[in-house]
Amino acid sequence: MVSGDDFDAIRFVYIVASLLAILSVYLLFTSVIVRYASRYVEKQRTKRRNQFYTYIIEYITGENESIERMEKSVKAEFDMDLFVEILADMMTQLDGQEVPKIQSLLFLPGIRAHYFAKLKSSANQQRIDACLYYSKVIDINDEELRLLRQYVKSPSPLLAHAAASGLLSSKEVRIRFEALTQVVHNPRISRLALIEIMYRFHTLALDQFEEESECISKLLVDTSIPAHNIGVVIRAITDIGYGQLLMVLYDLLESGFRSEDDEVIDALIYSMGQFQFGPAGDWMIDTTVGHANPRIRKSTAQAFEAFNDVRFLPYLKQLAQDPVLDVRIRAIFAMVAMGPEGQTNLDELAMQTEELQELIGRIRDEMEVV
Amino acid sequence: MTSTRPKVLLIEDNPGISRLVEFKLNHENMDVVIAANGVEGLAKAFELMPDLILLDVMLPGIGGFEVLQAIRDDEKTRHLKVIMLTSKNREEDLQRGFSMGVLEYISKPFKLGELMMRITRALEK
Numbered sequence: 001m002v003s004g005d006d007f008d009a010i011r012f013v014y015i016v017a018s019l020l021a022i023l024s025v026y027l028l029f030t031s032v033i034v035r036y037a038s039r040y041v042e043k044q045r046t047k048r049r050n051q052f053y054t055y056i057i058e059y060i061t062g063e064n065e066s067i068e069r070m071e072k073s074v075k076a077e078f079d080m081d082l083f084v085e086i087l088a089d090m091m092t093q094l095d096g097q098e099v100p101k102i103q104s105l106l107f108l109p110g111i112r113a114h115y116f117a118k119l120k121s122s123a124n125q126q127r128i129d130a131c132l133y134y135s136k137v138i139d140i141n142d143e144e145l146r147l148l149r150q151y152v153k154s155p156s157p158l159l160a161h162a163a164a165s166g167l168l169s170s171k172e173v174r175i176r177f178e179a180l181t182q183v184v185h186n187p188r189i190s191r192l193a194l195i196e197i198m199y200r201f202h203t204l205a206l207d208q209f210e211e212e213s214e215c216i217s218k219l220l221v222d223t224s225i226p227a228h229n230i231g232v233v234i235r236a237i238t239d240i241g242y243g244q245l246l247m248v249l250y251d252l253l254e255s256g257f258r259s260e261d262d263e264v265i266d267a268l269i270y271s272m273g274q275f276q277f278g279p280a281g282d283w284m285i286d287t288t289v290g291h292a293n294p295r296i297r298k299s300t301a302q303a304f305e306a307f308n309d310v311r312f313l314p315y316l317k318q319l320a321q322d323p324v325l326d327v328r329i330r331a332i333f334a335m336v337a338m339g340p341e342g343q344t345n346l347d348e349l350a351m352q353t354e355e356l357q358e359l360i361g362r363i364r365d366e367m368e369v370v
Numbered sequence: 371m372t373s374t375r376p377k378v379l380l381i382e383d384n385p386g387i388s389r390l391v392e393f394k395l396n397h398e399n400m401d402v403v404i405a406a407n408g409v410e411g412l413a414k415a416f417e418l419m420p421d422l423i424l425l426d427v428m429l430p431g432i433g434g435f436e437v438l439q440a441i442r443d444d445e446k447t448r449h450l451k452v453i454m455l456t457s458k459n460r461e462e463d464l465q466r467g468f469s470m471g472v473l474e475y476i477s478k479p480f481k482l483g484e485l486m487m488r489i490t491r492a493l494e495k
Contacts, residue, residue: 096481
């Protein structure tokens with residue numbers, strides 16, 4: 001016979017089992033719904049994407065230049081973000097007459113208002129999305145500019161960077177410089193992000209080179225900027241080719257500006273080498289051939305190679321016997337590159353130790369020197 | 371009846387660019403087949419024997435150079451004309467590609483008109 005207690009236990013187990021069964025059915029049901037819903041959304045997204053591709057391609061190729069159908073189809077927030085994403089992607093792939101046409105589509109009525117609303121939002125993510133939209137828009141109006149200027153000073157590095165990106169789309173050097181100044185003072189900005197900002201500061205119009213140079217020369221002497229950021233700036237302006245700044249950079253090097261910051265000195269040496277500015281070599285002979293930091297000694301060897309002047313051979317010879325292998329290798333490469341006189345000096349050097357002989361032999365093989 | 375329209379195989383993972391190039395080539399009376407990755411591209415190259423292959427260097431999975439190598443390694447496809455699409459300032463790509471018999475290089479971002487001109491020129495060779 002089943003007692004009262006046993007009956008309660010059976011009833012309890014039955015209730016628990018029923019609840020678990022209901023829960024399982026519920027979970028199964030919701031997972032099926034979620035799966036179908038996400039498939040549906042993805043399908044819709046693909047459909048919309050294909051539709052936008054057709055409209056955009058027909059528009060930029062002149063097949064159908066009516067923007068009305070685009071206006072009609074780009075209404076929901078979801079559509080706007082997708083539409084802008086497609087345009088931005090195409091802008092990175094194409095050059096030439098198609099680009100202004102793609103850019104003009106960013107101004108479709110509704111889109112700009114949508115992103116301006118996002119820019120005014122209190123949520124950082126919304127603001128960041130909007131900033132990235134403005135980074136593709138050439139003409140920023142006063143109100144948009146005011147907010148971007150405000151956000152570039154944000155303690156959130158992501159928002160500050162996105163706002164700087166937005167400001168850098170301006171045609172005015174003064175506004176781009178504001179963004180650059182804010183960013184370059186940030187000790188936490190990554191090297192790559194700063195390089196990107198430097199390239200964006202420059203690229204808009206070649207005829208602004210002089211105005212840009214004037215702005216950058218102010219940055220170079222600003223001692224409140226972290227040394228590693230100034231190092232990146234110097235390398236970037238060298239790679240971009242701001243020849244107007246060569247003498248400014250040389251003066252900084254010669255005057256011992258921030259000479260305690262190896263990153264700055266190293267970047268200045270790099271710059272002298274890239275500009276092939278031989279007169280800087282005399283300063284390097286006195287100061288950096290025997291520098292305590294091997295990275296700077298290595299850069300010095302590299303710069304001497306770029307100057308391609310045999311008067312630096314004795315110093316390269318010295319660097320070819322450096323205690324640090326990396327420096328020795330760089331100096332030997334430089335001597336090989338200097339032609340017959342460099343080779344003669346290397347022959348003498350090879351007599352000194354077996355290690356040097358082997359190293360020189362291997363580098364000559366590498367450079368295919370007979 | 372077989373089509374006399376030139377057949378171009380475009381191996382490119384960016385759908386916007388694929389569709390744009392397809393659109394333009396269709397207007398120039400060319401048949402275009404698109405492959406979104408290297409494996410698909412290679413299979414289509416062997417299957418279709420196109421008159422020209424437009425090959426992106428940066429592809430998901432098998433890269434553009436691996437695809438090119440496989441095309442060059444096979445007797446059947448060795449002769450196929452290839453134009454490569456690459457990012458700007460990739461000189462090592464240029465040297466590598468030309469040594470593997472690439473006809474032309476087009477740097478991204480590219481001008482659509484220039485791309486069309488180079489395709490026409492390559493097809494005439």
